[in-house]
Amino acid sequence: MIDPTSTVSSLLRTHATERPDDEALRFGDVRRTWSELDVRVRRLAAALRAEGIGPGDRVAVLDLNHPSCLELSLACAWIGAANAVVNFRLAPPEIVYVIGDARARLLLVGPEFAGAVGQMRDELGAVERVLHVGGEAGRSAGGTGIGTDEYEAFLAAHEPDTDPYDAGPGDCFVQLYTSGTTGFPKGAMLTHGAMLAHAAHVAADFELTPTDVVQVAMPLFHVGGTSYAFLALAQGARIVMARMPDPAALLDMVAAEGITHTFWAPALMGAMTQVPGAAERDYSSMRAISYGASPMPLPVMRASLALFGPKLHQVYGMTEACGVVSSLGPEDHGDPAVEHRLVSAGTPITGCTIEVRDPATGERLGTDEPGEIWVRTDQLMSGYWDKPEATAAAITPDGWLRSGDGGHIDADGYVYVTDRIKDMIVSGGENVYPAEIERVLAEHPSVGDVAVIGVPDDRWGEVPKACVVAAPGATVDPEELLVHARAHLASFKCPKTVDVLSELPRNPTGKILKKDLRAPFWAGRERSTV
Structure with a gap:
């Protein structure tokens, strides 16, 4: 069990001292032992300090998965700063917002995004230096040299730092952005104590040991990527990182690397079941395949069970809790007598307490009574960066996180997530808040009123749909509205369809009844969320 007083930096030093020659990380042809990883992190820490970056400062990464992002988070832990990992799927205005909100002073950029960052550079006011990671793709992009690797030289110019910041459990070292009901992302401040508590709890329930091999398949901007990497690091397990979640490549990696634990999104698993020859591959090393972050269609679940076994x-989890808070284990997946539990989110993991409360009064509700899911755990974030009011709304004075998800708990203690208090849409593992989309659509001159809902989708679980009313004297062209959305939003946030209505349903106080808009699309479905 991890010492609760440990820091991320002290754990890395321990692994480097006790197991210096054991492999810590594998990424394509790159191999790092624990001692090599430790030296690189401390060189990076020295380089950051030479740039004037210190306690409380933020740096950022805009890249596909790469070891430099993990190294940067570890170096931030060493000097008291924090790494704000940017969702590379965001549209340029959203990327500018996140980097500006974090007030990032240094930005690491992968070759695929070098050109875009060059175009938005003047809008990144707080960024003092852009550092390019990776070279080949950058040099081939028009022959300009944009994206030519600068990272390795940045490290090599400095000797390893020997003076770690005296971090406490409540110090933030990773900042992951989660969308908000205001329409703008919020930076969840994940701390040494919370991240290590999550690692200890998940490792205990999923039987993760230092001899295991953990595949990091999901993007590091997502808690399912970064927290999964730190789960392995905390235990001293070997990390095998994929740059992109390619279905066939990830399946091949299982046998080639002896993967024992992984986390995949349901949409990815659906694609995996369609990979030619998937059933002929060797999955015998696998002991735990975690899935979540979006709805799991039951046909995909059954196909996955047939492919991978029990x-x-x-x-079920959230960025604000560093990841997982409940789990439905193999025993419930494989027992026909409890097949109804396949639509549940399982039971709380070690170290987490889950209750259903009345969202208005906070009163604890009884068995099968619907309400808001509340979570109490030492995995919680310290708050939202620079947003005290949002923090106070999410975390109660006595330490409960209000998830914003609606649901109930049955007599056996299984949690069912049946609705979203805040109308969040989860599409392909990404959280999408209607307010973000509504804010953009409302700016179009043809739109007089708008509501965005999630509707079922066989591939992504659910996708956004816009329900609009034309402005007086105007006519809504759905395709024109979709083009407008694509210009201002990441593709996964854009509505896939537009319905033009004469009016939106409202209650007597004027609130839009989104449940009435959703009802025809979810009729006959066993669940609308996971």
Whole structure:
């Protein structure tokens, strides 16, 4: 069990001292032992300090998965700063917002995004230096040299730092952005104590040991990527990182690397079941396949069970809790007598307490009574960066996180997530808040009124749909509205369809009844969320 007083930096030093020659990280042809990783992190820490970056400062990464992002988070832990990992799927205005909100002073950029960052550079006011990671793709992009690797030289110019910041459990070292009901992302401040508590709790329930091999398949901007990497690091397990979640490549990696634990999104698993020859591959090393972050269609779940066997763990969680808070284990996936539990989120993991409360009064509700899911755990973030009011709204004075998800708990203690208090849409593992989309659509001159809902989708679980009313004297062209959305939003946030209505349903106080808009699309479905 991890010492609760440990820091991320002290754990890395321990692994480097006790197991210096054991492999810590593998990424394509790159191999790092624990001692090599430790030296690189401390060189990076020295380089950051030479740039004037210190306690409380933020740096950022805009890249596909790469070891430099993990190294940067570890170096931030060493000097008291924090790494704000940017969702590379965001549209340029959203990227500018996140980097500006974090007040990032240094930005690491992968070759695929070098050109875009060059175009938005003047809008990144707080960024003092852009550092390019990776070279080949950058040099081939028009022959300009944009994106030519600068990272390795940045490290090599400095000797390893020997003076770690005296971090406490409540110090933030990773900042992951989660969308908000205001329409703008919020930076969840994840701390040494919270991240290590999550690692200890998940490792205990999923039987993760230092001899295991953990595949990091999901993007590091997502808690399912970064927290999963730190789960492995905390235990001293070997990390095998994929740059992109390619279905066939990830399946091949299982046998080639002896993967024992992984986390995949349901949409990815659906694609995996369609990979030619998937059933002929060797998955014998796998002990735990976690899935979550978006709805799991039951046909995909059954196909995954047939392909991988009884190794599935459905997980429910949130960025604000560093990841997983409940799990539905293999025993519930494989027992026909409890097949109804396949639509549940399982039971709380070690170290987490889950209750259903009345969202208006905070009163604890009884068995099968619907309400808002509340979570109490030492995995919680310290708050939202620079947003005290949002923090106070999310975390109660006595330490409960209000998830914003609606649901109930049955007599056996299984949690069912049946609705979203805040109308959040989860599409392909990404959280999408209607307010973000509504804010953009409302700016179009043809739109007089708008509501965005999530509707079922066989591939992504659910996708956004816009329900609009034309402005007086105007006519709404759905395709024109979709083009407008694509110009201002990431593709996964854009509505896939537009319905033009004469009016939106409202209650007597004027609130839009989104449940009435959703009802025809979800009729006959066993659940609308996971």
